[in-house]
Amino acid sequence: MPISFQNLASDFNVLVELLLLVTIVIMLGITVAYRQRAAMIKGSLNKLIKSFQELDEQAKLIIKTDLELNRTQEELDKRFSGLNALHKISRLVSTTLIENEIFERLNQRLLTELGFEKFLIITWDKQDNPICRLQWEFMPDAANQIMRMINSNSALMAILQQNHIVAYDETTQDKDRIIRIPDLKQFVIGPILTQDKVLGLILAAKNSKLGGITEADKEVVSILADQVGQAMRNARLFEEVFLSHQSLELKVNERTRQLSTALEEVKKISTMKSQFISAVSHELRTPLTSIKGYASILMSGKGGQIPPEVKDRLGKINKHSDNLVKMINELLDISRIESGRVTMRYTAQHIQPLIDNTRDLLTPQIKEKDINFKVKLAEHIPRVMMDPTQIERVFINLVGNALKFTPQHGTISIEAYHDDEKITVKVSDTGIGIKSEDLEHLFEEFYRADNLINQNVKGTGLGLSLAKKIIEAHQGKMWVTSKINQGTQFYFTLPVERKK
Amino acid sequence: MSTSIGIGFSRDADGLTAAQIAVKEAKKQIGEGSIDLAIVYHTAHYHPKDFLNFLYESVDQTRLIGSSTTAIILPHGIEDKGVAVMLIQSAYIKFEIGHMPHLHFQDIFEAGKTMASESITGYGAHFRKFCLLFINGLNPFIPTFIKGLKDQLGPTFPIYGMGSSDDLLFKKTYQLYQNAYHTDGAVGLLIGGNTHFAVSQKHGWKPLGKPRTIDAVRDNNHVIEKIDRQPAKDLLTRFFDEEAQRINDYRLGQINVRYPLGITGPEKGQYLIRNVTNTLDDGSIVCQDNVDEKSQVHIMLGSQLSCLKATAEALGEIKLQLAGKKPRLVFIFESLMRYQLLQRSLDKEITLIRKALGDTVPIFGMFCMNEIFTPRFHIQTEAPTYVQNGSIMIAVVY
Numbered sequence: 082m083p084i085s086f087q088n089l090a091s092d093f094n095v096l097v098e099l100l101l102l103v104t105i106v107i108m109l110g111i112t113v114a115y116r117q118r119a120a121m122i123k124g125s126l127n128k129l130i131k132s133f134q135e136l137d138e139q140a141k142l143i144i145k146t147d148l149e150l151n152r153t154q155e156e157l158d159k160r161f162s163g164l165n166a167l168h169k170i171s172r173l174v175s176t177t178l179i180e181n182e183i184f185e186r187l188n189q190r191l192l193t194e195l196g197f198e199k200f201l202i203i204t205w206d207k208q209d210n211p212i213c214r215l216q217w218e219f220m221p222d223a224a225n226q227i228m229r230m231i232n233s234n235s236a237l238m239a240i241l242q243q244n245h246i247v248a249y250d251e252t253t254q255d256k257d258r259i260i261r262i263p264d265l266k267q268f269v270i271g272p273i274l275t276q277d278k279v280l281g282l283i284l285a286a287k288n289s290k291l292g293g294i295t296e297a298d299k300e301v302v303s304i305l306a307d308q309v310g311q312a313m314r315n316a317r318l319f320e321e322v323f324l325s326h327q328s329l330e331l332k333v334n335e336r337t338r339q340l341s342t343a344l345e346e347v348k349k350i351s352t353m354k355s356q357f358i359s360a361v362s363h364e365l366r367t368p369l370t371s372i373k374g375y376a377s378i379l380m381s382g383k384g385g386q387i388p389p390e391v392k393d394r395l396g397k398i399n400k401h402s403d404n405l406v407k408m409i410n411e412l413l414d415i416s417r418i419e420s421g422r423v424t425m426r427y428t429a430q431h432i433q434p435l436i437d438n439t440r441d442l443l444t445p446q447i448k449e450k451d452i453n454f455k456v457k458l459a460e461h462i463p464r465v466m467m468d469p470t471q472i473e474r475v476f477i478n479l480v481g482n483a484l485k486f487t488p489q490h491g492t493i494s495i496e497a498y499h500d501d502e503k504i505t506v507k508v509s510d511t512g513i514g515i516k517s518e519d520l521e522h523l524f525e526e527f528y529r530a531d532n533l534i535n536q537n538v539k540g541t542g543l544g545l546s547l548a549k550k551i552i553e554a555h556q557g558k559m560w561v562t563s564k565i566n567q568g569t570q571f572y573f574t575l576p577v578e579r580k581k
Numbered sequence: 582m583s584t585s586i587g588i589g590f591s592r593d594a595d596g597l598t599a600a601q602i603a604v605k606e607a608k609k610q611i612g613e614g615s616i617d618l619a620i621v622y623h624t625a626h627y628h629p630k631d632f633l634n635f636l637y638e639s640v641d642q643t644r645l646i647g648s649s650t651t652a653i654i655l656p657h658g659i660e661d662k663g664v665a666v667m668l669i670q671s672a673y674i675k676f677e678i679g680h681m682p683h684l685h686f687q688d689i690f691e692a693g694k695t696m697a698s699e700s701i702t703g704y705g706a707h708f709r710k711f712c713l714l715f716i717n718g719l720n721p722f723i724p725t726f727i728k729g730l731k732d733q734l735g736p737t738f739p740i741y742g743m744g745s746s747d748d749l750l751f752k753k754t755y756q757l758y759q760n761a762y763h764t765d766g767a768v769g770l771l772i773g774g775n776t777h778f779a780v781s782q783k784h785g786w787k788p789l790g791k792p793r794t795i796d797a798v799r800d801n802n803h804v805i806e807k808i809d810r811q812p813a814k815d816l817l818t819r820f821f822d823e824e825a826q827r828i829n830d831y832r833l834g835q836i837n838v839r840y841p842l843g844i845t846g847p848e849k850g851q852y853l854i855r856n857v858t859n860t861l862d863d864g865s866i867v868c869q870d871n872v873d874e875k876s877q878v879h880i881m882l883g884s885q886l887s888c889l890k891a892t893a894e895a896l897g898e899i900k901l902q903l904a905g906k907k908p909r910l911v912f913i914f915e916s917l918m919r920y921q922l923l924q925r926s927l928d929k930e931i932t933l934i935r936k937a938l939g940d941t942v943p944i945f946g947m948f949c950m951n952e953i954f955t956p957r958f959h960i961q962t963e964a965p966t967y968v969q970n971g972s973i974m975i976a977v978v979y
Contacts, residue, residue: 133791137819140790140880144820144840147882151839158925193661
């Protein structure tokens with residue numbers, strides 16, 4: 082079959098149409114596929130974006146939590162480290178009672194541990210002038226500037242008096258600032274207070290821009306101010322007590338001086354008295370000897386017979402002269418002992434023989450009154466250093482007195498006991514006893530207790546005084562205890578013999 | 582003659598007295614003989630003019646370099662105030678020093694080249710091992726200066742160092758060179774001879790949230806204008822809400838210290854830490870070091886634990902490099918951010934270091950604004966030198 086051009090053209094057109102149709106179908110297919118792919122990609126992209134957004138949200142949450150955790154941790158760290166340093170500071174400042182030393186002990190390393198880089202401590206003196214006690218890392222000008230502005234800054238003073246801890250940093254509004262110091266961006270001011278007075282202030286500052294002032298910082302300054310305040314209070318109280326003690330000591334010294342002068346005066350008078358007594362006694366003894374001599378001659382009848390009445394009177398003259406001589410002798414003895422003119426002849430002796438001698442001497446009176454005379458000496462009583470003649474006088478005096486004041490059938494006892502240094506002798510009786518008001522005067526010269534016996538029996542009032550002087554001359558002591566109607570106890574001590 | 586190292590320290594309030602005590606103590610440790618090198622660190626409580634002449638004379642005008650710092654790292658712990666002096670006497674370790682003052686007034690690349698030439702010229706024919714650089718941490722052109730140094734020292738030459746710091750006011754730092762001091766300068770120490778070194782740097786920060794892209798930077802790449810086409814500050818606002826406002830109040834506040842930016846580094850999985858120092862009214866944020874456009878950025882999260890772990894990892898790497906050899910001296914350059922983050926755990930870090938490297942090894946370190954580090958594994962092929970924040974760098978001479 083012949084191929085016509087027309088047919089060919091028509092076939093070509095059909096072919097083209099077919100191709101177009103196929104192309105369109107393919108294109109449609111591709112478009113659908115691409116759309117599906119694009120939708121898939123878009124979906125994936127959206128998922129990715131969403132994942133990134135979620136990642137960011139998670140990151141935000143992590144950061145927020147981390148920030149909070151870090152802040153809490155830092156506050157805890159600050160408090161822990163601050164309290165640790167404060168504990169050390171407390172130990173240092175509380176163990177001194179000298180105000181200046183409190184500030185000398187606040188060393189730089191410890192203050193650094195409180196978390197600040199600069200410290201200034203100002204206190205007020207008694208005239209209310211500010212004194213810079215501690216200046217660490219502040220320029221001298223800054224410290225002077227602060228001190229100049231303090232007293233005139235009523236707002237600051239009000240804050241201090243109300244015990245407010247104030248903090249400033251770069252976020253603090255300008256109008257709220259009560260203190261301005263160049264280059265001081267972050268600081269805390271804390272008052273040093275007593276119960277009723279502002280003693281000073283602590284200014285602690287941070288130099289760098291590393292975080293602001295926190296509550297922990299304020300707390301640290303507050304505690305430090307309390308510690309310093311307490312230490313200052315203690316130091317000032319101590320100073321007051323010390324000053325009052327000093328003033329008391331001055332008064333005591335002055336009074337002691339006055340008493341010493343008075344004592345010297347008394348001693349001087351006493352010496353004069355002794356000298357006077359000695360002189361007078363000597364002067365009295367000579368005429369008395371003559372009187373007694375003449376009375377004896379007259380009594381012996383060598384001057385002619387005398388009537389019995391006269392003889393009786395002469396006897397009284399003689400007896401009174403004897404009493405007077407005895408008194409003068411005792412006075413002379415006291416005077417000699419006081420003036421140190423009597424030389425004691427010390428020997429190491431037991432007291433037993435002296436007691437025996439005394440009993441022998443006084444046996445008639447003992448028997449006469451039917452006195453139960455007891456002697457009780459401790460075992461191994463040591464020898465004592467004494468002048469036996471003088472100590473015997475003491476025994477005779479004490480036992481004699483006891484005999485005088487002990488009624489019939491009474492008891493007189495002598496006891497002795499000892500320690501390493503001394504023996505103590507006790508002479509006691511069951512006599513009438515001595516009134517308490519008489520006891521303190523008993524050893525005074527010429528003092529005689531007021532009682533019925535003394536009113537009837539003569540005495541010089543010098544015996545006990547002399548006995549006490551003899552014991553004191555032996556480096557011993559003598560004292561007395563007594564109760565009315567229950568008897569009297571005399572005690573004296575004597576030093577024991579020192580073994581070589 | 583072996584190598585003798587003496588370290589002296591004092592926190593006396595008077596700068597001259599502190600220096601006198603420190604140098605006396607250091608000299609006592611090294612005994613008789615000439616001093617080959619003196620390195621001095623001082624905190625911002627002191628001005629170098631008070632003690633530098635004295636120190637220079639005390640060490641017989643030998644090579645002396647130094648830097649101001651926020652705190653000094655010593656074998657017994659961290660000292661936040663004081664003057665520390667390290668003296669080295671060695672027959673086989675060779676030293677040379679160079680310096681460059683007034684960096685702001687110079688072509689910074691050329692300045693780096695000049696300082697390197699100066700050091701090389703003085704160093705002579707000994708085998709150079711590495712360079713220690715102390716540079717003003719506030720200078721924004723540290724990477725360019727390092728490029729200048731490497732232009733002379735060689736592209737593979739390892740450079741370590743730090744940006745001098747101050748009392749965290751970020752106002753003025755000091756670099757000490759012989760009896761002169763600079764406030765915007767650089768001093769370098771070339772170490773070589775018969776000695777070896779091991780070195781590692783770690784930071785311990787981990788990325789948080791989705792990755793973002795830095796779209797626009799300015800001012801020598803220190804200011805990030807846009808992140809993901811939004812004002813850069815939005816990143817901080819998103820994560821920290823109102824806390825972000827406080828960033829201007831406390832320059833190194835909580836946010837900066839704990840959540841720096843992490844920029845993806847040249848190595849896979851590596852993040853260079855960038856401390857945000859300020860936010861601007863136009864929504865830009867200012868970084869302590871340079872940030873490249875188109876790099877990815879993350880908010881980073883750190884903790885005392887992660888930082889100490891990083892220290893332990895760095896020590897692990899060093900021990901591998903030491904292969905049983907005994908360390909002679911340990912240099913530590915540690916970021917201020919870690920100083921703030923670790924705080925009371927800083928002593929734990931010293932304990933870790935002493936436990937790993939020996940109780941008696943001399944440790945002489947400081948806290949710095951930036952840490953300059955050349956990764957050890959690159960040394961044989963190429964050696965990029967990074968400026969980093971937030972890290973600890975430990976360099977051990979053995």
